[in-house]
Amino acid sequence: MEESQSLGQFMVQQSGKLFSQTLTHISLTLLSMVFAIAIAVPLGIWIARRRRFSGPVLGFAGILQTIPSIALLGIMIPFLGIGPKPAILALFLYALLPVIRNTYTGITGVDPVVVDAAKGMGMSNWQILIKVELPLAFPVLMAGIRTATVINVGVATLAAYIAAGGLGEFIFGGIALNNSNMILAGAIPAALLAVMLDFLLSRVQQLSLKRVRMVYLILPFLFVLLCSFYFLPSKIGGRMLAGFTPEFMGRQDGYIGLKEVYKLKIETVVISDAVKYKAAYEGKLDVIDGYSTDGRLKAFDLVTLKDDQHIFPPYYAAPVVRQAVLKKYPELEMVLNKLSGLLNDEEMTRLNYDVDKLKQSPEKVASDFLSAHHLLQPALPGGKGIIRIGSKVFGEQYILAQMYKMLIRGYSHLDVETKTGLGGTQICFDALKNDQIDLYPEYTGTGLLVILHPSPSVLNGIPKDKDAVFNYVKKEFNHQFNLTWLKPIGFNNSYALMMRRKQAANLNIKSITDLVHHLNEN
């Protein structure tokens, strides 16, 4: 739908948001740099004076930099919550190493004869530092600041993961929604920002420090500090707060639908899938989006709210199989259908929990489940042919792939090859279409919206109930791609809004309509 729109049009249409995101992005970057410089430069000077501490200090700053950004942000949520604070702290930590190291290199690189001369002239240690060492180390020091700034413009996109805003909102939203205009609308300004800051700092680098009064160096610092606080996302008040992924924010069957159909009015922040459950658990968020069979639902004691007005299309899982294979091995259909109707939402959530949280292997979880349902048979002798099973990269798909493997081995003379971890929907689907795999578990909603994506008028004509959607995708897949949807497995891994079990119970909120009422009353 957005394909027809040019990047320019998109940027004009979204200019307000783009502008505020850019400002937030700049603020996050500069603010973290101001703090980093304030700490790292004195620290660099200090280790240049006491060389024996240089190893430990640089080593520690180096370790900080190797922590994956998402992990670092996740660690901070219990202490700092979500929003700009942990984002700035993370950016600050990443900027430390280049600035400390270059300050240290710059100072220790000053010709000792020159320092000696300064001492011999009768300069005090402080005067030597200010008048001789820092000016001479300045180009090297600035190079470190430039490096750190450019890195931080990039890392600051991740701030969107923890509700700190910035251009990452567009970038990750665009990636999630497969909308290249949106990606570029975030990525291009971010790249320009990096280039521009680098250029500006290169001009500063060429300044001769001895000509610049200290005041003129400190003033912009203070200026940035004040401005940045102004542009950062404002402090979130005592009302309920929702955290949605960039993808959910941009989807018709997501936040947009919530606003249109339910008239939901709630303060929202953009946050990543990786941290939102934890943030909700910690009470930093009250409402999040998620998948109804996600194991983390159980792990973090959350409940889903009933979608009583049916805006989330059903996402019933079913195996999608190449017709040619079904024709060649007619027994396959019966074998795969053994699973159908066996797994409800709760059951699937529990299995996902076992894998995601309890770290059991998908094989074990699959075989335990099958044996509990008396479906686990010792493998029959194979040799009749090979069935290639694909899966996307997450626990639920691994479990399903394992179950199908065990069923096929137990009930047919076919061999199985699993090709798990095929990235996202598009990769799995292409593999299936191009005869790289024979089947993979897919969801009706995904088949409808991601693969078929019918025009809005057709889409509106399809009732949002389970059977209508299933029948539609079954018909179209058959027709367009020669692929067959077998019977649904039973659970519906659709979008859902979720809340902490306790809070939902206290407020007596069971459905999205309840939530809307509650919000309107307060």
Place this chain on the structure above:
Amino acid sequence: MIKVENLSKKFDGKLAVDQISFEVGVGETMVLLGTSGCGKTTTLRMINRLIEPDGGSVYIDQENVGGQQPELLRRRIGYVLQNHGLFPHYTVLENMSVVPKLLEWDKEKIRNRSMELLDKLKLDSTLGKQYPSALSGGQQQRVGLARALMADPPILLMDEPFGALDNITRADIRREFTELDELAKKTIILVTHDIQEAFEMGDKICLMDKGKVMQYGTPEELLFKPQSAFVASFLKEHKLLLELKFLKMGGHTAWELLEQLELGKLKEILFTLEG
């Protein structure tokens, strides 16, 4: 005026300077002479406390420098470094203004004094705005000296001020320096390993070896009354030339007479050619 008593310094347990003593009177030039690594620089730097001695003391005008604040002490002592040590990020004029600024002179005074010294040291005033890297070795050395002289300190410490120059430039600049009125009344300690230089510039010479004083006295004393075989052999190569310069004959040194002799001969030749 400067008195050094039993000064010692150890580096890593090894004595670099071993119980050195000497005295330098007001307006005298004293040369610390010796081979590389014998402790000359270390001795010099203990005088302005760039190095703290392990034993002994230094007195300037009967006052122990050990009790003075090092920064204040150093601002009163001119210091010319072995490798000029000019600040690469400062222009010539800025380099020269360092000590006066520390002493809080006003701008006008600094400017006048800079111009005066540039002129005396035969440095073109347009060089004032240049950075040290744009100067020749000889010019850098002059600026180094100018910087040390700016505040007109009564004492000047010079560590191989001509060390980095080629032999000819070196002799020229040395001659200019000896003729400078600025230097005439100063108490100077000059470090060199060049025997010629020592005898040309020193009122007194302190010959050092392996951290110890081998002989301390006037050039004539070292030349004609060497106290040890070491001193004699140290000076052996230059002995003839130096003796010619220091041997007095009716108010003239032998060297001067020789020079005159040569001149006369030259005149004779010129006359015969014209005739």
